[in-house]
Amino acid sequence: MNLFQTELRQRLDDLREQNLFRELRRVDSAQGTRIQIGGKTLLNFSSNDYLGLANHPAPKAAAIHAIEKFGAGAGASRLVCGSLAPFHELEEALAQFKKTEAALTFSSGYATALGTICALAGKGDIIILDKLVHASIVDAAKLSGAKLRIFAHNDLNDLENKLRWANANKSAIGQRPSAILIITESIFSMDGDAAPLRETVELKNKFGAWLMADEAHATGIFGQTGRGLADELGVSDQIEIQMGTLGKAFGASGGYICGSRTLIDFLVNRARSFIFSTAPIPASAAAATAGVQIAQSNEGETRRKILRERINQLQSAIGNRQSAIPSAIVPLILGDENKALSAATKLREQNIFVPAIRYPTVARGAARLRITLTAAHSADDVSTLVDALKKIGNRQSAIGN
Numbered sequence: 001m002n003l004f005q006t007e008l009r010q011r012l013d014d015l016r017e018q019n020l021f022r023e024l025r026r027v028d029s030a031q032g033t034r035i036q037i038g039g040k041t042l043l044n045f046s047s048n049d050y051l052g053l054a055n056h057p058a059p060k061a062a063a064i065h066a067i068e069k070f071g072a073g074a075g076a077s078r079l080v081c082g083s084l085a086p087f088h089e090l091e092e093a094l095a096q097f098k099k100t101e102a103a104l105t106f107s108s109g110y111a112t113a114l115g116t117i118c119a120l121a122g123k124g125d126i127i128i129l130d131k132l133v134h135a136s137i138v139d140a141a142k143l144s145g146a147k148l149r150i151f152a153h154n155d156l157n158d159l160e161n162k163l164r165w166a167n168a169n170k171s172a173i174g175q176r177p178s179a180i181l182i183i184t185e186s187i188f189s190m191d192g193d194a195a196p197l198r199e200t201v202e203l204k205n206k207f208g209a210w211l212m213a214d215e216a217h218a219t220g221i222f223g224q225t226g227r228g229l230a231d232e233l234g235v236s237d238q239i240e241i242q243m244g245t246l247g248k249a250f251g252a253s254g255g256y257i258c259g260s261r262t263l264i265d266f267l268v269n270r271a272r273s274f275i276f277s278t279a280p281i282p283a284s285a286a287a288a289t290a291g292v293q294i295a296q297s298n299e300g301e302t303r304r305k306i307l308r309e310r311i312n313q314l315q316s317a318i319g320n321r322q323s324a325i326p327s328a329i330v331p332l333i334l335g336d337e338n339k340a341l342s343a344a345t346k347l348r349e350q351n352i353f354v355p356a357i358r359y360p361t362v363a364r365g366a367a368r369l370r371i372t373l374t375a376a377h378s379a380d381d382v383s384t385l386v387d388a389l390k391k392i393g394n395r396q397s398a399i400g401n
Contacts (some may be wrong), residue, residue, distance in 0.1 A: 019337040020358055030055040033376045035353065042353040045371045045385060050328050051220050051303045052376030053251030053294060059287035066286035074279035079268070082279035090246075090285045093292045094256050098227060098242055102264035105256045105288075106273060107280045109216060109245045110136040112255030114143070115271030116212070116241065121146040121181050124173040126166040130154065130184040132191065134214065135361075137183055146181070153188075156199050163207040180209035186229035187217040190362050190370060192329030194229060201235045212241035220249025221304060221328060225296040229325070246284070250291030253284050303375035310373045310382055317386045331357075332369040332389070340367035346392040352385060 015021040029036035031054040035044045053059055066086050074082035087105060094103035106112040117140035121127050125146040129137065131153045141148050149165065151158040159182070166180045182204055184195045197213065204211040215228040223231030226249065230236035241263065246254040257267060267274060294300050311326045318332070334340045340356035347354050347369075357370045371385070 019341055033374065033378075033381055037353065040348075040351060042348065042351050043381060043384060045352065045354045045373070045377075047374060048217070048248040048372055049251055049374050049376075050217075050249040050307060050372075051226075051251065051291075051295060051300065052374045053249070053291045056251060056291075056294065058294060059251050059290040062286040062290040063283035066283045070282040072283075073281055076279070077275065077277060078279045079275055084279065084282045084285075086282040086285035086289065087279060090289045090292070091256075093289050094258055097225070097292050097296060098258040099231075099236065100242065100258040101261040103256055103258045104264045104267050104271075104274065105246070105254050105280070105285065106271075107254055107277055109134075109243075109247065109255035110139075111273040111277065112243055112245075112257060113137045113214070114140045115273030115275075116243065116257055116267060117141055117181070117183070118144045118272065119267055119270035120210070120212075120241070121179060122173075124171055125179045125181065126169070127181045127183065128159065128162045128166060128209070129182075130188075130195065132188050133183060133185055134189055134216070137214065141183070154193070154196060156196060156203065159200065160203055163203060163209060166209070167207055180207065181212060182209050183212045183214070185214040185216070187215075187222075187325075187327045187329070189217055189329065190357060190368075191331055192217075192327040194325040194327070197230055197233050197235050197239075201238045205238070210240045211238075212243060213239045214243045216243070216245040216248055216255075217327060217329060219244045220291075220295045220300075221307065222325070226300055226304060246288040246291070249295060250288050252288035252291055254280055254288060307373060307375040310375075310377050310379070313379060313382050314371070314373060314386065317382070318389065328373045330371040330373065332371065334367055334369065335365050337367045340369060343369055343392060347388055350388045350391070352388050354385075 025037050027035050027037055031047050031049050033044055034041050070084050070086060074084055076082035091103040091105055106115060113136040121144045123145040127141045127146045128149045128151060129141055131150050149162045151162045170178045184200060186195050186197060201211060213230055215230060218229040220226040222229040230239055240259060242258040244256050246252045246256060307328060311328060314330055315326060334343060337358045340358060344354055344356035354369045354371055358367045
């Protein structure tokens with residue numbers, strides 16, 4: 001065995017010793033409330049398919065039609081010859097949905113964060129992040145070359161202190177002053193709690209900063225016709241950069257930015273993850289457009305109502321209310337990585353799939369079961385989960401965390 005293989009095996013062994021080793025599980029079914037893993041049918045509480053659209057007939061039909069008309073692949077980046085009609089139709093639908101001038105789609109949420117943040121901020125600029133933002137945002141902020149500051153999670157006093165520091169440390173970058181970019185999520189992906197967006201907007205305005213809000217886990221669920229938490233709180237028009245995903249409530253894949261026409265034109269010219277990537281498959285764009293349309297329809301409102309009922313049912317049963325704004329993400333924090341793995345294994349033995357979330361996805365000592373609910377879950381599904389949690393004793397250990 002050469003030194004390269006030896007070194008990698010040692011690193012993997014270190015992960016195993018810390019209960020941090022991960023491996024892929026093959027899923028032999030479509031996404032839904034039941035999935036096939038290892039020959040077993042499991043009740044699925046791990047998916048971010050919040051409105052239950054990933055296997056919905058309309059997005060599937062739209063994807064099939066797009067393949068028949070536009071083929072399997074885009075053939076090139078969008079600035080060459082890959083800007084096929086389904087991408088433009090999707091971006092028009094997103095802009096209309098979010099009530100912005102324009103939108104731009106990317107191949108993934110990670111690519112969205114990377115391209116957008118690195119385009120907007122660089123050496124001499126200042127980025128201020130909530131401590132619990134998604135890893136893609138953290139990575140993008142680090143790679144941007146901007147000065148980086150982290151404020152304590154949802155702590156407005158700490159954010160204001162960081163903004164005062166930023167104003168005191170601004171400098172000229174050529175012909176322009178350095179920018180201050182605040183980035184937060186509206187609903188946080190691992191804790192399911194909500195950001196204080198109204199107050200964050202007030203601070204942004206007070207200090208002349210820009211605000212980027214990732215609505216990945218809020219779009220489709222909150223706000224009028226599912227526009228997101230910023231819309232529900234009445235501040236969407238004051239957020240310069242609205243980020244989201246196509247792979248959660250819309251049931252497809254990819255990410256997007258909604259904002260002014262100037263912002264989108266700038267990203268088309270400066271976002272490297274957009275410029276230097278072959279365009280996504282047109283079928284995915286067509287499926288996402290169908291998902292956006294469903295989210296705004298009467299069916300979408302019905303699905304949101306069902307989802308809210310399931311959220312209230314579960315949170316009432318386990319006494320776990322992380323936020324005044326209940327989300328579809330319900331974490332049961334166990335602390336120790338081995339405890340989280342053991343709990344997930346015991347649930348699988350009862351044919352229920354809930355993932356154990358460990359470092360580095362969450363902080364050390366904050367390992368958890370991350371339950372996600374969808375509109376496709378029935379009341380009986382949630383009752384089955386609650387009964388299983390009681391059997392393994394996690395109900396008591398989770399309350400109050």
